[in-house]
Each structure stands twice: as C-alpha cells, then as structure tokens.
Amino acid sequence: MSDPRLDPSGLPLRPDLRGRTAYGAPQLDVPVRLNTNENAHPLPPGVAAAVVDALARVAGDLNRYPDRELTALREALAAWLTRSSGSPVDADGVWAANGSNEVLQHVLQAFGGPGRTALGFTPSYSMHPVIAATTGTRWIDGVRPGSDVDPFDLTADAAAAQARDLDPDVVFLCSPNNPTGTALPLDVVTAVHDAAPHAVVVVDEAYAEFARPGTPSALTLLPGRVRLVVTRTMSKAFAFAGVRLGYLAADPAVTAALRLVRLPYHLSTLTQVAAVAALEHADDLLGTVAALKAQRDRIVDGTRALGLEPVPSDANFVLVGGFADPAAAFDALLADGVLVRDVGLPGHLRVTAGTEAETDRLLAALERHVGAGRPAGRVSR
Structure with a gap:
C-alpha cells in the first residue's frame, strides 16, 4: 500500500503542490x-558602459555582504517615482527584490499564508495565483463581468462587490492588466480598498510606463492608505530584464513588515549597483x-x-x-x-x-x- 505522505516520485512533496507544473x-x-x-x-551603449563602470568600482568589495537595507537603491527608486508620477514617494516606503515576482512573494509571505486568502480578477497575471500557492495562501478567482466595449472590463462596482463579499486578506489588481493590456481607472482601486477593510491591496503596475497619455498611476493614491501597495519593475520599459529588479512603493509600515520575511542580504551588490547606475540614465533607457x-x-x-x-x-x-x-x-x-x-x-x-x-x-x-x-x-x- 502506498504511503499517502509521498508523491509518485517517492518524495514527501507538499500535497498542495502535487500535480502542478512549473511556470x-x-x-x-x-x-x-x-x-x-x-x-x-x-x-543604449552609453548606459551599458555606465553600468559596467559602476560594477567595476565595487568588484573589489564583493567579499563583503551587500547593503541589507538597499539604501542607495531605494533612494534612487523613490526619486524616479516622484519625478515620473508627480506624487512624492518616500524612500522609507520603497522596497526592492529580485524581480517584481519576489516583491509579490514578500507581500504574500507577510500578509497571506495558511488560513488567509488572496483575490484576483481573472484573466490577469498568471503568477499571482502561483505565488499565492507557494506561500500557502488560498487563491480566489474573481470575475471580470466585461462590457459591450471590453469583454474583460472590470468596473468599480463589480470589483468592490466581490471584495466586500469575500473579505480577502490580499487583493491583486493589475494596471495595465496582463494579458489584456487594459488600464484600470483609479476608482476601481479606491472602491476595492474601501470595500475590503482587512486587505492589503496590491496594484501591479509592471507596464505603467507604456500607458497612454493621461492614464493615472495608483502611486497618487498612496498618501493616507496604509494598506495600498504599488509594484513596478525594471524588466519591461527599462530594458533591464536580465538584471531582475522589481520594486514597490507603499507606506513605510509595509516595508517594515517585509523585512520580517525577506532572506538576509537578498539583493546582491551587483544588482543594487547596476540598478542605481541605470536609474541615473532613466531618460535614455526609456x-x-x-x-x-x-x-x-x-x-x-x-x-x-x-x-x-x-x-x-x-x-x-x-x-x-x-x-x-x-x-x-x-x-x-x-x-x-x-x-x-x-x-x-x-x-x-x-x-x-x-x-x-x-x-x-x-x-x-x-x-x-x-x-x-x-x-x-x-x-x-
């Protein structure tokens, strides 16, 4: 008789991971x-040269651990977000990790987990439920009711009603949404935030730099909303996918919570230095x-x-x-x-x-x- 603790390979894999395929x-x-x-x-060649020069300057110190607090990087990211959004962003509320997926993982490790739920509105970014599963967070597929104009439309009323009924611990909104490419009006974000009083609301803005003129960012909603998180990445518009640098902006209380779950020295010196050098040339990269x-x-x-x-x-x-x-x-x-x-x-x-x-x-x-x-x-x- 087979041992139910073992999967078909004979390994004691977690039951909730059995039968899954890797992303x-x-x-x-x-x-x-x-x-x-x-x-x-x-x-651009000039940006590549600047990154190489920055890496060369720190190469002799790679025997030491990286800056655990990512100080220079968080300051550079905060300055960029403030300049690009027109809304002040405090470096104390900025966090970074190895791609936005690790940022999202940190969020779910801190605010999700066993006995907690995460809500997203399908179709959306396929890694949201995957990361939820790996952190033991129960995933709930929300519904996009659509409209005559947009079959994947998500209105403020529809999103808020689902958030209110389900009372999740984490809500994912994606703007522009992947895979549909559509941006969310900010009233959807505020409606969900108000309807889910126990939830951390994550607005995934990985593609924000490509939005059409006049499309607002949820960064403008951060003041006074301690449960709101806006995530970004340097993998897309910044052409920096090979470096793996994602980040978020939120209330400093959020970043304090994320320090409880991050691994020690999680972001290498090389990644931090390369990203700071690239941000010094943001206009060229974009x-x-x-x-x-x-x-x-x-x-x-x-x-x-x-x-x-x-x-x-x-x-x-x-x-x-x-x-x-x-x-x-x-x-x-x-x-x-x-x-x-x-x-x-x-x-x-x-x-x-x-x-x-x-x-x-x-x-x-x-x-x-x-x-x-x-x-x-x-x-x-």
Whole structure:
C-alpha cells in the first residue's frame, strides 16, 4: 500500500503542490521572440558602459555582504517615482527584490499564508495565483463581468462587490492588466480598498510606463492608505530584464513588515549597483518606449485589418482575439519563425510589441496563416 505522505516520485512533496507544473514561457531560438513582453531594444551603449563602470568600482568589495537595507537603491527608486508620477514617494516606503515576482512573494509571505486568502480578477497575471500557492495562501478567482466595449472590463462596482463579499486578506489588481493590456481607472482601486477593510491591496503596475497619455498611476493614491501597495519593475520599459529588479512603493509600515520575511542580504551588490547606475540614465533607457508604443498600436491596427479582434492596449503587448484555432495559429507562426504567447484564453493569443522589423514579420506571417489553421510541430506553451 502506498504511503499517502509521498508523491509518485517517492518524495514527501507538499500535497498542495502535487500535480502542478512549473511556470515558464518557452525560451526558443527563433528569429522573432514576441512572447515574454521584454523590451526588444538593447541597452543604449552609453548606459551599458555606465553600468559596467559602476560594477567595476565595487568588484573589489564583493567579499563583503551587500547593503541589507538597499539604501542607495531605494533612494534612487523613490526619486524616479516622484519625478515620473508627480506624487512624492518616500524612500522609507520603497522596497526592492529580485524581480517584481519576489516583491509579490514578500507581500504574500507577510500578509497571506495558511488560513488567509488572496483575490484576483481573472484573466490577469498568471503568477499571482502561483505565488499565492507557494506561500500557502488560498487563491480566489474573481470575475471580470466585461462590457459591450471590453469583454474583460472590470468596473468599480463589480470589483468592490466581490471584495466586500469575500473579505480577502490580499487583493491583486493589475494596471495595465496582463494579458489584456487594459488600464484600470483609479476608482476601481479606491472602491476595492474601501470595500475590503482587512486587505492589503496590491496594484501591479509592471507596464505603467507604456500607458497612454493621461492614464493615472495608483502611486497618487498612496498618501493616507496604509494598506495600498504599488509594484513596478525594471524588466519591461527599462530594458533591464536580465538584471531582475522589481520594486514597490507603499507606506513605510509595509516595508517594515517585509523585512520580517525577506532572506538576509537578498539583493546582491551587483544588482543594487547596476540598478542605481541605470536609474541615473532613466531618460535614455526609456527612449525606446515611444517606439514600442507605436509598434503596439500598429499591431492593433494591423491585426484588426486582418479581421482579428485586438484589445486596445496600454502595455507593450496586444491581446489578439478572433482566432478560430489559436493553438494552430501559434504553431503556424512558430513555423514561420515568430514566437507569440498562448495565454489559454479561447480564441486569443498575446503578442509583444517589438521592433519595426519584427512587427513587419509578425503581420506578414499572420496574413499568411490567419484562418488557414495549418498545424506545425507543437511545443509546450
């Protein structure tokens, strides 16, 4: 008789993790990679040189642990957020970690966990429920009721009603939302915050720099709301995905709580120094944002002209609907050297905005294959 404490491999894996598969988008060597929302443009040479110089200056001290408090980095991030949002951000309320996923993990370790619940509104960022599961937090799939204009719309009334009824410990809102690309009005954030009086409300703004003009940031809502957290990343607009630097802004009481769960010296000296050097050249790094937004809008217009149904986006990607067989379309595009993302929504694929040449190739491939449903070799999505 098998021992119920062991999984099929014979390991005593936690029961709630059995049968799960590890998160991971395909990393394939293809000419056009439009599946992980990276910035398609390399670091400007001057910024790369500044990062290398900064790393060289600290290389001789790598025998010592990094600054546990991330002091220079938090100050640089606070200065950037204050300048870019127009709303004062205190360095004492800034936190950073190895990518925004680790930031979110810290939040759930501190405010979620066994016996607690996290609410998110599906479809949204697929790592939110994954991180919840790894921290022992029960995940609740909220509902996006949609509208005639936007099938994935989330109104303030609908979100607040669910938050009020479920009384979660953590709520995730995503603006711009991944995978739909749509930004949330701030009344959704305030309504959820007020309707869930026991919850830490996390607004995931990983793609905020790509939002259309006039789109407000939840950073402006932080004063007076101790339970509100806004997360950001340098992986997207800043073209710094390989460094793995995510961060949040909140009340200093939140960062004090996160210190209770972070591992000692969790952010390396090299990461901290590289990020500070990059932030000193923020305007240069963000110089490609306008070009990426232009390609995003071109993908919207081009796919619509092909009879598909793109969702207007505030991010650096477009969710495209109208595929009779998205799996076959994915494979046909891949056979043509174009890698996109099957996010599991019926009839939809998600496409990252890349360079002008990459958009040319994407639209040409779509024109050849839309409706053809020609299956090619299948890969894991």
